[in-house]
Amino acid sequence: MDQAVQIARTKRAFECIDSGQTTTTPGVKRSPVAAYTDPKWLDRELSTVFKRYPLFMGLSAVVAEPGDYVALEHSTVPILLVRGDDGIARAFINMCSHRGAPVARGCGQAAGFICGYHSWTYDRAGALKAIPDQRNFPGIKPAEYGLTQLPLIECHGMIWVQPDPEGSIDLDEHLQGMLPELQSYQLDSYVHYERRILHRDINWKMPIDTFLEPYHFSTLHKDTVAPIFYDNLCLFEGHGLNHWMAVIRKSIETLRDKPEADWDFVKHTAISYQLFPNTIFTMQADHLETWRVFPLKNRVDQCVIYFDCYVPEPVTTEKAKRYWDANIDLAIRTVDDEDIAIQVEMESNFLSGAKKEVLIGQNEPALAHFHWAIEKAMAGE
Numbered sequence: 001m002d003q004a005v006q007i008a009r010t011k012r013a014f015e016c017i018d019s020g021q022t023t024t025t026p027g028v029k030r031s032p033v034a035a036y037t038d039p040k041w042l043d044r045e046l047s048t049v050f051k052r053y054p055l056f057m058g059l060s061a062v063v064a065e066p067g068d069y070v071a072l073e074h075s076t077v078p079i080l081l082v083r084g085d086d087g088i089a090r091a092f093i094n095m096c097s098h099r100g101a102p103v104a105r106g107c108g109q110a111a112g113f114i115c116g117y118h119s120w121t122y123d124r125a126g127a128l129k130a131i132p133d134q135r136n137f138p139g140i141k142p143a144e145y146g147l148t149q150l151p152l153i154e155c156h157g158m159i160w161v162q163p164d165p166e167g168s169i170d171l172d173e174h175l176q177g178m179l180p181e182l183q184s185y186q187l188d189s190y191v192h193y194e195r196r197i198l199h200r201d202i203n204w205k206m207p208i209d210t211f212l213e214p215y216h217f218s219t220l221h222k223d224t225v226a227p228i229f230y231d232n233l234c235l236f237e238g239h240g241l242n243h244w245m246a247v248i249r250k251s252i253e254t255l256r257d258k259p260e261a262d263w264d265f266v267k268h269t270a271i272s273y274q275l276f277p278n279t280i281f282t283m284q285a286d287h288l289e290t291w292r293v294f295p296l297k298n299r300v301d302q303c304v305i306y307f308d309c310y311v312p313e314p315v316t317t318e319k320a321k322r323y324w325d326a327n328i329d330l331a332i333r334t335v336d337d338e339d340i341a342i343q344v345e346m347e348s349n350f351l352s353g354a355k356k357e358v359l360i361g362q363n364e365p366a367l368a369h370f371h372w373a374i375e376k377a378m379a380g381e
Contacts, residue, residue: 001184006265009235010255013248013269016233022363023236029360029368033350036203042300044378049277050076050294053241053377054153054160054169056279057081058290059310061192062107062159063089067124070107073304074294076163079150080104080113084124089154091161092126092147103147107195113147122147157187176240178273182281190288190310193324196332197306200340202347204278204295204303205374210339211272211280211291212366214247220342224334229270236365241276241373245366249285274366276373287311287324289331301347307331 016022034041062070062081069082071094078094080103094102096115103113103122112129113122121130126147131137151162153169156179162169172179200207210216218231228249235246252268266283273281280291288310296302309328315321349355360368 001181001266003261003263005181007260007263009246009265010252010260010263010268012235013233013246013252013265014256016235017230017248017252022233023365024362025365025368026362028362029371030357031360031371032357033355035371035374036205036347036350037300037353039298039300042295042298045374046076046295046298048378048380049374050074051164052167053277054151054162054171054174055277056275056281056290056292057091057159057161058292058308059187059190059192059288060089060154060157060159061190061310062195062308064192065109067109067111068107069104069110069113071102071104072306074296076294077150078102079161079163080147081152081159081161082110082113082124082126086125089152089159090126091150091152093150093165095148096120097128097145097147098131156183157190158182174240174276175242178239178242178244181244182273185283185288187288187310190312191314193287193309193311193315194328195306195308196328197304198336198340199296199302199304200336200344201301202303202340202343203300204293205370206343206347207291207293207303207305207335207340208274208278208280208370209367210335210343211282212245212274212370213364215361215363217247220338221334224330224338232363234366236369238369241377242274243366243369243373244271244273246271272366274370277377284327287327291335301351307335 063083066083066085072079080092080094083089094104096103098118098120101115101117103115112124119132123129126149128142128145148165150165151167151169153160153171160169214229214234215232217226217229230248230250233248237244246269249268255263267285271283275281278293282289290308292306294304296304311324315324
């Protein structure tokens with residue numbers, strides 16, 4: 001991050017700390033509970049939000065070497081991400097051209113992909129290489145029946161996929177000025193350390209909601225992250241449908257007596273970039289966490305969460321492993337055991353039909369922006 005930006009944001013953080021204020025929106029947003037419970041609302045999200053916009057798939061490190069692949073489960077199209085022999089990352093619809101069975105599951109290393117139904121075989125570039133008993137498929141040319149490729153952009157250590165094979169990706173247009181800041185983190189040097197996959201009985205937006213305001217820190221997280229961060233204090237900036245929000249570590253106080261040239265805003269905050277539509281990309285003091293959330297089985301009350309931890313260098317010692325494991329443990333305990341646990345109860349309450357709207361306060365600007373962005377995208381604006 002540019003030093004001038006770090007200085008300006010640190011000054012703004014000190015202003016908020018000293019005044020007891022936080023970044024605010026002009027008024028209270030009233031958000032319909034139907035956004036979490038209405039199947040028709042979800043149908044609109046799936047046909048707009050999850051089809052018309054590029055999806056962040058992770059850092060380049062998730063498919064670092066030729067043959068590395070990840071099969072991703074969600075409610076739009078099943079995606080297979082793979083690094084080819086030529087070093088190029090590609091994305092395909094994870095469906096065999098014969099009868100539509102998946103050709104890969106989970107993640108790992110593969111010389112190619114063999115459909116588990118009839119053994120149709122594809123190479124790392126998605127080309128169909130073998131049809132068992134091909135004589136019974138007259139007129140079917142393998143060159144015309146490779147896996148369906150999806151638009152993909154890999155830049156600055158990040159991978160984005162457009163889930164519509166007829167679509168395209170303009171990352172500058174999509175991120176609306178946020179790309180240079182993400183680029184500044186030198187993400188192509190990061191190493192993928194660990195992935196957790198969580199299936200939870202809540203609407204897909206709820207896990208994202210929880211990252212978008214520190215108003216709840218002192219209540220819900222009093223024994224986990226509340227001792228580390230200022231409660232109910234954030235910085236916020238919108239970038240089209242995306243935004244970033246920073247929560248402030250109490251350690252920022254150590255900068256007051258240091259020259260501005262030495263101020264490190266990143267080290268003394270946690271900056272969550274909400275990459276529209278479904279990713280929370282959090283730069284911590286010394287590592288990166290991403291949380292990607294997808295609706296599951298076309299259910300309003302089910303989602304799958306992909307948590308990934310990236311670290312700045314390979315983990316080669318037990319000491320380093322213990323350190324990063326402790327960071328992951330804190331993240332999971334905070335988000336899953338505290339945030340998501342109460343959200344399961346909230347989802348159940350919402351499904352009762354007893355409440356028609358929820359309130360988003362002026363002190364929750366990132367949360368209001370996220371729901372505004374969803375509504376704007378669904379309206380085709």
